[in-house]
């Protein structure tokens with residue numbers, strides 16, 4: 001008999017498992033995949049740590065989370081500065097003075113502000129009600145058209161006018177020459193890959209991979225006093241209220257016989273015609289000097305049963321459905337739901353850790 005059965009060996013599960021074990025609890029971690037680390041899983045190819053489920057760049061403002069994660073890995077000084085490619089024109093991200101200069105030839109912050117204000121006024125937006133209006137009011141119509149609209153509609157498969165404004169607020173807008181994509185005090189990539197980091201978290205803990213909880217729920221439930229479930233909350237309830245929507249992502253990964261394909265870890269293709277959203281060149285996350293390189297083209301699609309769910313679609317319709325599932329989840333007295341899929345939330349890694357630590361405080 002275990003104190004806790006933890007379903008999912010991703011970040012939420014691994015953080016909780018470590019906390020519980022360190023407080024003397026007996027835990028079993030299971031995962032339906034054949035590996036640990038969930039979507040932060042990295043696999044070594046040609047000496048390069050490949051982010052198999054999409055690029056993960058750790059960043060946080062929370063010192064407690066940063067100190068916590070540093071117990072399990074040493075972080076390098078990687079700073080995310082993606083480049084946007086719009087039909088061969090290259091722009092710096094996030095939106096900053098380099099972007100404004102390339103777009104309009106403006107030199108000073110005041111000139112950039114004036115240009116944006118002029119475009120915002122012309123669009124007649126006062127209170128932004130959706131992503132399109134929010135984007136135009138933040139950076140004007142030219143940047144919206146060239147760097148936001150195509151990319152966002154590819155990533156989400158919905159018009160920008162039907163998406164929540166908060167998604168675009170993830171991106172900083174700066175009137176300085178600063179290409180750091182994140183406003184975070186701490187940032188980096190765990191040296192040696194995320195899989196090693198999660199393996200360190202799970203050190204000494206019993207883990208069984210290739211075990212599908214929902215296929216064998218009753219037998220597995222009987223093994224433990226309590227269950228921490230980090231899979232999709234709607235799947236847990238057999239989709240009885242209907243399926244929540246997710247975006248899924250497919251990667252086309254290639255090994256190339258060149259040391260440097262695109263000169264940067266991430267290049268976003270922001271036009272509507274290019275079928276993929278971005279190309280990741282994995283070696284640059286760790287300043288790799290390998291003779292070859294590995295790249296992944298990222299294609300976004302609507303999730304259907306059988307696909308991997310990635311991004312929750314936190315629009316009104318899905319938020320309302322999730323609120324109903326959440327009520328049901330709260331009524332399950334033996335089970336706690338956590339993480340991106342368990343809480344149906346567009347979580348960054350640091351927020352997942354924060355939430356797992358808070359869950360451990362409450363539970364333990």
Ligand code: UDP
Pocket residue numbers: 084093147148149151152155167168170171268270
């Ligand atoms: N975005 C954009 N153009 C870009 C990069 C991002 O319009 O070149 C918008 C897009 O709406 C996206 C959002 O910003 O959904 C958040 O991007 P982020 O890079 O935070 O997404 P993630 O890395 O989580 O996929």
